[in-house]
Amino acid sequence: xxxxxxxxxxxxxxxxxxxxxTKPGRWxxxxxxxxxxxIIAGGGMIGTTLACTLGKNPLLQNxxxxxxxxxxxKAWALPDKYTNRVxxxxxxxxxxxxxxxxxxxIENNRFAIVKRLQVWDAVSDASITFGDQTSPEDVSYIVExxxxxxxxxxxxxxxxxxxxxxxxxxxxxxxxxxxxSSSSVRLDDGNTYSCELLLGCDGVNSQVRKAMKVNYLTxxxxxxxxxxxxxxxxLTDSLSSLVWSTTPDHAKELLKMTEDQFVDxxxxxxxxxxxxxxxxxxxTKTFDTLLRLMxxxxxxxxxxxxxxxxxxxGSRAAFPLGFGHAVNYIGxxxxxxxxxxxxxxxxxxxxxxLGFGDITCLNRVLGNTVHSGSKLDNLSYLKEYETExxxxxxxxxxxxEGLHRLYNSDFTPLVLLRSLGLQATHALSPLKNAIIxxxxx
Amino acid sequence: MLKPFCSRLLKIRxxxxxxxxxxxxxxxxxxxxxxxxxxxEFGPMKPLHSMNKLRVPLIRNGLLNAAAVNSEEMKNxxxxxGISLLDVGCGGGILAEPLVRLGGNVTGIDANSNxxxxxxxxxxxxxxxxxxxxxxxxxxxxxxxxSYDAVIASEILEHxxxxxxxxEACIKCLKPQGSLFITTINKTFLANFLGIVMGxxxxxxxxxxxxxxxxxxxxxxxxRILEDNNxxxxxxxxxxxxxxxxxWHWCTDTSVNYALHAIKLKKP
Ligand SMILES: Cc1cc2nc3c(=O)[nH]c(=O)nc-3n(C[C@H](O)[C@H](O)[C@H](O)COP(=O)(O)OP(=O)(O)OC[C@H]3O[C@@H](n4cnc5c(N)ncnc54)[C@H](O)[C@@H]3O)c2cc1C
Numbered sequence: 150x151x152x153x154x155x156x157x158x159x160x161x162x163x164x165x166x167x168x169x170x171t172k173p174g175r176w177x178x179x180x181x182x183x184x185x186x187x188i189i190a191g192g193g194m195i196g197t198t199l200a201c202t203l204g205k206n207p208l209l210q211n212x213x214x215x216x217x218x219x220x221x222x223k224a225w226a227l228p229d230k231y232t233n234r235v236x237x238x239x240x241x242x243x244x245x246x247x248x249x250x251x252x253x254x255i256e257n258n259r260f261a262i263v264k265r266l267q268v269w270d271a272v273s274d275a276s277i278t279f280g281d282q283t284s285p286e287d288v289s290y291i292v293e294x295x296x297x298x299x300x301x302x303x304x305x306x307x308x309x310x311x312x313x314x315x316x317x318x319x320x321x322x323x324x325x326x327x328x329x330s331s332s333s334v335r336l337d338d339g340n341t342y343s344c345e346l347l348l349g350c351d352g353v354n355s356q357v358r359k360a361m362k363v364n365y366l367t368x369x370x371x372x373x374x375x376x377x378x379x380x381x382x383x384l385t386d387s388l389s390s391l392v393w394s395t396t397p398d399h400a401k402e403l404l405k406m407t408e409d410q411f412v413d414x415x416x417x418x419x420x421x422x423x424x425x426x427x428x429x430x431x432x433t434k435t436f437d438t439l440l441r442l443m444x445x446x447x448x449x450x451x452x453x454x455x456x457x458x459x460x461x462x463g464s465r466a467a468f469p470l471g472f473g474h475a476v477n478y479i480g481x482x483x484x485x486x487x488x489x490x491x492x493x494x495x496x497x498x499x500x501x502x503l504g505f506g507d508i509t510c511l512n513r514v515l516g517n518t519v520h521s522g523s524k525l526d527n528l529s530y531l532k533e534y535e536t537e538x539x540x541x542x543x544x545x546x547x548x549x550e551g552l553h554r555l556y557n558s559d560f561t562p563l564v565l566l567r568s569l570g571l572q573a574t575h576a577l578s579p580l581k582n583a584i585i586x587x588x589x590x
Numbered sequence: 591m592l593k594p595f596c597s598r599l600l601k602i603r604x605x606x607x608x609x610x611x612x613x614x615x616x617x618x619x620x621x622x623x624x625x626x627x628x629x630x631e632f633g634p635m636k637p638l639h640s641m642n643k644l645r646v647p648l649i650r651n652g653l654l655n656a657a658a659v660n661s662e663e664m665k666n667x668x669x670x671x672g673i674s675l676l677d678v679g680c681g682g683g684i685l686a687e688p689l690v691r692l693g694g695n696v697t698g699i700d701a702n703s704n705x706x707x708x709x710x711x712x713x714x715x716x717x718x719x720x721x722x723x724x725x726x727x728x729x730x731x732x733x734x735x736x737s738y739d740a741v742i743a744s745e746i747l748e749h750x751x752x753x754x755x756x757x758e759a760c761i762k763c764l765k766p767q768g769s770l771f772i773t774t775i776n777k778t779f780l781a782n783f784l785g786i787v788m789g790x791x792x793x794x795x796x797x798x799x800x801x802x803x804x805x806x807x808x809x810x811x812x813x814r815i816l817e818d819n820n821x822x823x824x825x826x827x828x829x830x831x832x833x834x835x836x837x838w839h840w841c842t843d844t845s846v847n848y849a850l851h852a853i854k855l856k857k858p
Contacts, residue, residue, distance in 0.1 A: 207665040328626050519667050521646040522688025528631055529640055529837070 185215040188344040192218030195487030195504040196350030197301050204311040208516040214311040222315035225299040233376045233464040234294040242505040254300035260292045322360035325482045332482040346525040347483045355489035364476040372470045373400035378461035392495050400467045408460050479531040628682040638684045644838045646688050652851045656769050668693030676738045679746030683709035690718045697721040731759035740769045747774040761819045764854045773849045777806035781846045821852040
């Protein structure tokens with residue numbers, strides 16, 4: 150179970166972001182002009198932010214960008230209640246959103262500062278806590294997915310060099326062969342567009358990735374992530390966001406329960422020490438002594454888990470969880486960004502931050518490419534993006550994967566490892582700092 | 591470094607008939623194949639493609655430091671707008687094209703008319719305006735005195751016998767205060783070993799006879815010639831080529847490949 154304690158800020162702010170129709174830019178009035186410098190396939194959090202970031206890069210000001218999103222254009226208004234789809238924004242992502250001016254729209258609405266990020270192990274009494282409450286630097290911010298997209302869209306619609314097309318589902322991708330120099334896409338309405346560089350931001354089941362025929366390492370956990378927004382009893386304005394990974398059957402049960410029953414189930418899971426055995430206890434104690442001998446600060450004061458008072462109405466949902474890694478992020482005339490390139494367990498809440506890190510890097514690399522007079526699809530520049538991002542993403546993915554494996558076995562020796570592992574991370578603060586540092590970049 | 595190799599490839603087939611409009615399918619196919627190979631980032635010309643990562647910023651920043659480019663323009667994609675550049679020994683245009691994309695007004699000359707045809711057709715495909723001329727630098731200089739903001743002689747000097755004459759002609763084309771950019775190979779044991787013994791005889795990266803050791807030139811010798819022609823050397827950087835990753839790096843060691851930026855002084 151994964152629980153984020155957050156303190157909400159300006160929870161019901163008055164100002165509302167509204168969206169008007171994207172105004173057509175000066176190039177697009179001419180019919181038949183269907184070539185773009187860059188086409189971005191998929192307008193989720195990553196595709197939308199990428200379009201806005203590239204559109205605002207002064208070195209790319211002469212480039213024409215098209216963003217294609219299968220979904221309908223939605224008018225957005227701040228809902229009364231926190232929605233259950235939220236992401237934690239790390240300092241790197243915060244900086245990116247600030248640089249494109251989107252953060253101010255989020256600030257004017259609502260977000261939460263995460264003071265503490267705690268993970269409870271339901272099997273033993275070990276817990277892991279990130280973030281020092283006395284430190285002025287916040288570990289991360291919690292923002293609703295829809296608010297984030299609306300905030301970025303607010304900036305995006307002011308850009309003349311980016312055209313956004315909704316209800317535009319791509320049915321076919323054609324990537325350039327050896328002698329060709331452009332990629333093309335066909336939409337379900339029959340229209341085709343070509344471009345120098347195609348950016349695949351079309352999520353976990355990326356069709357762009359399939360067209361690249363790149364090796365993709367993937368597995369399903371046979372688990373569902375049950376998400377919900379909860380109210381804590383200790384602090385009245387304290388909301389918390391829950392991701393509970395569990396079996397598909399149990400997830401179904403959790404969704405069917407009444408809201409009161411669900412609150413009981415969460416409290417039970419946090420407080421009840423099922424599966425606790427003598428072996429685990431003994432090993433934990435031994436490990437504690439070992440830490441003291443090594444002069445490591447021992448973790449004697451344990452955080453008591455909070456009591457959940459109620460659940461925000463209608464905030465429950467379940468999603469399948471999986472792992473995925475594209476061996477290559479780039480190909481001739483094409484780049485993968487965000488979940489299309491990598492997918493991790495939401496355990497540490499880092500999924501989308503990896504994607505935002507991709508955006509920062511790709512924006513810099515494409516700027517350098519243009520600044521050296523090279524074409525956007527120059528592979529030796531794009532390779533820099535792939536190398537830099539894989540060097541960061543792969544260790545993060547493996548660390549989260551390791552954490553997940555630690556949590557997900559009821560087999561005693563593994564349970565035991567889990568308790569020891571967690572306690573070690575808690576006590577050895579340099580290691581914990583290293584994890585936070587890795588998560589922040 | 592590879593220019594003579596490819597020129598030789600091209601000489602095997604006379605391309606004049608293609609450009610003259612004679613319809614000969616086989617010739618056209620060969621021409622397209624050469625065009626594709628020349629422009630393949632990972633083809634036989636790959637060291638020249640990857641060298642752009644060093645030499646384009648060298649030229650861009652060199653012109654900025656020499657105040658030919660306004661520093662406020664640095665964030666502008668057309669940073670070389672209004673600057674006239676002459677690429678001497680332009681080959682198929684691997685360096686000329688990025689300079690045009692940066693807004694530069696580029697003239698490319700090459701003594702080999704076949705490569706000029708190749709360069710022209712590639713620029714046309716890419717819708718780039720480049721003034722390509724089949725000419726020697728000496729001929730070009732005779733009617734282009736004090737004409738260019740920058741003259742570039744990249745990977746050509748090591749194939750020239752009469753260096754003084756060649757450089758004199760390059761400098762003649764430059765406006766006073768204009769910038770001369772050169773990349774070439776040093777005359778050292780190491781350059782001889784890596785370039786000729788390893789490159790041509792052992793690894794067969796280049797055809798035998800591509801380079802002749804006598805034609806390599808030491809940076810001090812080059813500087814001396816430039817000084818004699820009223821030019822001040824601004825910088826000399828070593829360049830290192832990693833053949834396994836096909837990447838170039840700047841380094842302090844100038845014993846193999848090096849780059850030089852000099853400025854033509856006002857008339858004394
Ligand atoms: C249960 C759960 C909890 C999570 N919690 C967190 C968290 O706390 N923190 C965190 O950082 N991350 C979290 N994540 C991960 C996060 O949601 C993803 O990393 C993020 O949404 C990826 O964004 P994206 O834009 O790359 O992909 P997506 O959001 O999947 O967007 C892809 C877009 O492409 C469009 N598209 C797809 N195909 C086509 C097509 N053919 N033509 C046109 N458009 C197309 C889709 O309509 C969609 O809008 C969680 C994920 C899950 C499942």
